[in-house]
Amino acid sequence: MAGRRVNVNVGVLGHIDSGKTALARALSTTASTAAFDKQPQSRERGITLDLGFSCFSVPLPAHLRPAPGAGPEPEPEPRLQVTLVDCPGHASLIRTIIGGAQIIDLMMLVIDVTKGMQTQSAECLVIGQIACQKLVVVLNKTDLLPEGKKQAAIDRMTKKMQKTLESTKFRGAPVIPVAAKPGGPDAPETEAPQGIPELIELLTSQISIPTRDPSGPFLMSVDHCFSIKGQGTVMTGTILSGSVSLGDSVEIPALKVVRKVKSMQMFHTPVSSAVQGDRLGICVTQFDPKLLERGLVCAPESLHTVHAALISVEKIPYFRGPLQTKAKFHITVGHETVMGRVMFFGPAPDSLDREPVLDSFDFSREYLFQEQYLCPGPDPAAAHAAEADEKAGQVSAGRCPRQQWALVEFEKPVTCPRLCLVIGSRLDADIHANTCRLAFHGVLLHGLEDRNYAESALPTLRVYKLKQKHGVVERVLDDHSVIGRSLFKKETNIQLFVGLRVQLSTGELGVIDSAFGQSGKFKVHVPGSVAGRGRRETGPPLPSPPSSSLGACEQPGLLEEAFHPKSPSPKFGRRGVRVPVLRRPCPPTPH
Numbered sequence: 169m170a171g172r173r174v175n176v177n178v179g180v181l182g183h184i185d186s187g188k189t190a191l192a193r194a195l196s197t198t199a200s201t202a203a204f205d206k207q208p209q210s211r212e213r214g215i216t217l218d219l220g221f222s223c224f225s226v227p228l229p230a231h232l233r234p235a236p237g238a239g240p241e242p243e244p245e246p247r248l249q250v251t252l253v254d255c256p257g258h259a260s261l262i263r264t265i266i267g268g269a270q271i272i273d274l275m276m277l278v279i280d281v282t283k284g285m286q287t288q289s290a291e292c293l294v295i296g297q298i299a300c301q302k303l304v305v306v307l308n309k310t311d312l313l314p315e316g317k318k319q320a321a322i323d324r325m326t327k328k329m330q331k332t333l334e335s336t337k338f339r340g341a342p343v344i345p346v347a348a349k350p351g352g353p354d355a356p357e358t359e360a361p362q363g364i365p366e367l368i369e370l371l372t373s374q375i376s377i378p379t380r381d382p383s384g385p386f387l388m389s390v391d392h393c394f395s396i397k398g399q400g401t402v403m404t405g406t407i408l409s410g411s412v413s414l415g416d417s418v419e420i421p422a423l424k425v426v427r428k429v430k431s432m433q434m435f436h437t438p439v440s441s442a443v444q445g446d447r448l449g450i451c452v453t454q455f456d457p458k459l460l461e462r463g464l465v466c467a468p469e470s471l472h473t474v475h476a477a478l479i480s481v482e483k484i485p486y487f488r489g490p491l492q493t494k495a496k497f498h499i500t501v502g503h504e505t506v507m508g509r510v511m512f513f514g515p516a517p518d519s520l521d522r523e524p525v526l527d528s529f530d531f532s533r534e535y536l537f538q539e540q541y542l543c544p545g546p547d548p549a550a551a552h553a554a555e556a557d558e559k560a561g562q563v564s565a566g567r568c569p570r571q572q573w574a575l576v577e578f579e580k581p582v583t584c585p586r587l588c589l590v591i592g593s594r595l596d597a598d599i600h601a602n603t604c605r606l607a608f609h610g611v612l613l614h615g616l617e618d619r620n621y622a623e624s625a626l627p628t629l630r631v632y633k634l635k636q637k638h639g640v641v642e643r644v645l646d647d648h649s650v651i652g653r654s655l656f657k658k659e660t661n662i663q664l665f666v667g668l669r670v671q672l673s674t675g676e677l678g679v680i681d682s683a684f685g686q687s688g689k690f691k692v693h694v695p696g697s698v699a700g701r702g703r704r705e706t707g708p709p710l711p712s713p714p715s716s717s718l719g720a721c722e723q724p725g726l727l728e729e730a731f732h733p734k735s736p737s738p739k740f741g742r743r744g745v746r747v748p749v750l751r752r753p754c755p756p757t758p759h
């Protein structure tokens with residue numbers, strides 16, 4: 169068995185035809201079965217259709233070696249193995265690209281130097297920002313630049329890319345020119361790539377090894393599956409968490425089967441164990457490989473199949489248009505993409521500034537329904553969203569909560585680990601329309617495993633709509649109480665509204681105290697004193713406010729169910745944020 173190598177996964181992403189596969193080929197010394205567009209369909213279409221894996225290795229650079237005395241004895245000649253994950257570039261394969269981006273430690277964004285940033289380069293940059301920590305920009309095809317002006321053109325494009333990166337988390341990332349396949353497809357194979365040693369040196373200096381954690385449940389993202397006669401079925405993939413050893417039992421959740429690990433290889437070298445971040449081929453007792461082209465393999469019973477999920481959500485700023493509740497999106501959950509319907513909600517008004525929590529969902533809190541995701545700043549969608557939410561009685565104007573959530577209901581159940589990445593996109597959008605199809609991203613905080621989650625789990629989710637109704641102050645009783653009318657019907661049981669908050673048009677806050685008489689009038693207690701009392705007592709009957717006030721609250725509770733308003737099943741709790749607004753006109757100005 170070979171000594172352990174330190175493995176890092178480097179993604180090769182970019183617009184179609186920018187030269188990603190040519191670059192992976194120029195860098196690699198070892199290829200897996202599916203690297204470099206070997207599949208017949210790829211050859212026929214001339215594009216990469218699936219993730220391709222290959223690798224090269226270099227002496228482990230000094231900055232990655234453990235300090236003397238720290239950790240286990242270093243091997244005599246430790247090496248760094250760089251696994252390249254060559255992603256497709258075609259827009260229709262973005263699910264595969266998102267899958268690839270989630271298993272890499274560093275992203276190489278390949279740009280055709282003669283074209284600059286193109287639509288899918290931008291999408292890859294967005295995905296990189298969500299899923300990756302480090303970036304290197306590779307300007308490819310420099311051989312196509314006219315000889316005398318080559319350096320100037322490279323410098324110009326380098327500056328342009330640096331400027332583009334400025335507004336991203338990759339600000340200051342290095343940009344390097346290469347020619348992965350000088351002369352293009354017709355050039356002889358003997359034509360040497362240019363700039364590759366420099367790129368390897370740059371990559372080596374940029375790479376940092378994320379902490380690999382062998383504890384925790386074993387989870388591997390499987391990208392290929394095939395059988396070997398007499399031996400078993402081989403799954404190749406990247407370990408996302410935990411570790412695996414010979415003889416372990418592993419589960420293939422999509423098939424609901426458990427198998428024993430018979431042998432393992434890393435790029436053709438047998439190994440007895442592997443940890444998070446390793447690229448691995450794992451041979452288990454026979455099952456039909458056709459049943460699992462792609463998917464997950466894990467420690468038995470460590471994954472869950474969910475029908476809906478509560479996610480923490482952030483809009484992708486480049487996505488045009490609002491994110492609307494009840495809209496359907498393509499939802500990539502971990503490594504699966506399904507259609508899902510979303511309902512956005514935010515914190516209750518008194519918790520807008522609460523620190524975001526990204527590792528759990530608090531069912532004990534109350535939340536506020538949102539017609540749309542709320543955006544800060546001068547985004548036109550924000551103004552739109554605020555307007556819509558105000559119409560719906562939500563307190564959004566000018567204030568954006570620090571965290572927003574969504575309930576996502578999947579059309580088909582998905583199997584995923586806890587806290588996995590979620591990306592919402594509009595993959596049906598025209599791929600030629602120069603737009604970002606990625607709409608939002610987030611973390612899956614809580615999966616609803618029960619098929620009947622609408623009855624079993626949703627009632628515990630306390631998402632409310634705020635409702636307001638305008639009434640009239642009929643008279644001021646004393647410094648701390650007023651009598652109001654025109655808020656309830658005569659037959660309304662006012663007792664149900666006792667304790668709800670009321671705001672007078674002059675700003676005082678009060679609480680509904682009790683019914684007053686039999687005609688739907690009510691008494692409001694105002695803890696601070698009532699302003700302009702003398703005038704109010706003797707003033708003329710006050711006119712009703714304009715009828716634009718928000719939805720009448722005929723039903724007890726004032727707080728409406730937030731989602732599925734017409735469906736009989738999921739009923740959210742009835743207690744909650746209670747801010748009906750009672751207005752009265754301002755006191756007349758003295759002459």
Ligand SMILES: Nc1nc2c(ncn2[C@@H]2O[C@H](COP(=O)(O)OP(=O)(O)OP(=O)(O)O)[C@@H](O)[C@H]2O)c(=O)[nH]1
Nearest residue numbers: 184185186187188189190215216257348349352353
């Ligand atoms: N002149 C020139 N042509 C190149 C270079 N690198 C790649 N090409 C050509 O560009 C075309 C696309 O190269 P690929 O490596 O297949 O591009 P890709 O980005 O992997 O394409 P997809 O995976 O389908 O998105 C091929 O015809 C290559 O021969 C280069 O450095 N110079």
Ligand SMILES: [Mg+2]
Nearest residue numbers: 188189215216
């Ligand atoms: Mg390719």
